[in-house]
Amino acid sequence: MKTRRIVLDALFTAVALTLFLVELQIPNPVPVAGIKLGLANLVTVVAMVLLSPLDALAILAVRILLGSLFSGNMMALLYSAAGGALCYVVMLLLRGVVTARQIWALSAVGGIAHNVGQMAAAIAVTRTPALIVYLPVLLIGGTVAGLFTGLAAQFLIARLRPLLPRFLPTQTTNRGEKKNHEESETS
Amino acid sequence: MKTRSWILIFAVLLAVCSVLTAILFARRPSGTVANIYRDGVCVYSVDLSAVEEPFEFTLTDERGSNTVRVERGRIRVTDADCPDRVCVSAGWVGENGSAPVVCLPHRLVIRVEKSAKADGGIDAVAR
Incomplete structure (x- = not known):
């Protein structure tokens, strides 16, 4: 089973890297550095909910490292790593709180955390606390981008969950947790 | 929740x-900012859209001097003591994406850009 799991993680990482690199080719409509759609985060969200936090961490770490190498922007590695790490931690904490129909919220909070981490790294690197004035703009971008990728992730998870047993036949997913995700929201 | x-x-x-x-x-x-570079380093920035009264000033160093005139929305070199005076004949540059004014003998370049480059503000290391 270990092999299947590694293959599945590698597949997710490949998807994340492809999304990341394709997104880089799209001209940025917003002239503020640090705002982008963050399509690659979609994969992190899906892995976090569908697989396990450990899988998500591995996918995220490899994607950030290879993504920075492939795009040739090693300065971005620092910002991505800081943002990605904070995003991961926050999503990990919130994972048990959201239901299957609230994954968009999980992703939006992750997007916000990503921007906060990025900003913290930028301030630490440049030693310019004045950079904080960009935070509100970044937060708007992070929230909106997170909402959209989160909705996409939510649809994807709904379609992928029935297929998962075919990829990981004997994986014993946590029953209680699964129930939690299938709980329908009444409000 | x-x-x-x-x-x-x-x-x-x-x-x-x-x-x-x-x-x-x-x-x-x-608005539009005129940045004046000497040897590739921005030595002077002026926000053209905020100019109320036209004014002139002279940039001098050991190679010679250039007199620059600034009006609302545009800037030009009015006088120079270089031999060819290409910078003077370049005329006005403004916001409509004109080519930069260059004075090669004095290593002076005037560019109209979106932001001031002289004080190395927040935008310097944004990427």
């Missing part, structure tokens, strides 16, 4: 951030 409370949280956050953004970026000069 209810979906409704999530929506409320994000709505409030977006509203607060929008207001903050509006306040913080309201009085930013968005």
Whole structure:
């Protein structure tokens, strides 16, 4: 089973890297550095909910490292790593709180955390606390981008969950947790 | 948590951030800035859209001097003691993407750009 799991993680990482690199080719409509759609985060969200936090961490770490190498922007590695790490931690904490129909919220909070981490790294690197004035703009971008990728992730998870047993036949997913995700929201 | 409370949280956050953004970026000069470079280093910046009265000044170093005239929205070199005076005949440059004014003998370049480059502000290491 270990092999299947590694293959599945590698597949997710490949998807994340492809999304990341394709997104880089799209001209940025917003002239503020640090705002982008963050399509690659979609994969992190899906892995976090569908697989396990450990899988998500591995996918995220490899994607950030290879993504920075492939795009040739090693300065971005620092910002991505800081943002990605904070995003991961926050999503990990919130994972048990959201239901299957609230994954968009999980992703939006992750997007916000990503921007906060990025900003913290930028301030630490440049030693310019004045950079904080960009935070509100970044937060708007992070929230909106997170909402959209989160909705996409939510649809994807709904379609992928029935297929998962075919990829990981004997994986014993946590029953209680699964129930939690299938709980329908009444409000 | 209810979906409704999530929506409320994000709505409030977006509203607060929008207001903050509006306040913080309201009085930013968005116009055209003329940056004057000597040996590739920006030595002088002037916001052309904020010029009230036209004025002239002279940039001098050991190679010679150039007199620059600034009016609202445009800038030119009016006089120079270089041999060819190409910079003077280049005429006015303004916001409509004109080519930079260059004085090769004095290693002087005047570019009209979107932001000031002289004081190395926040934008310097943004990427």
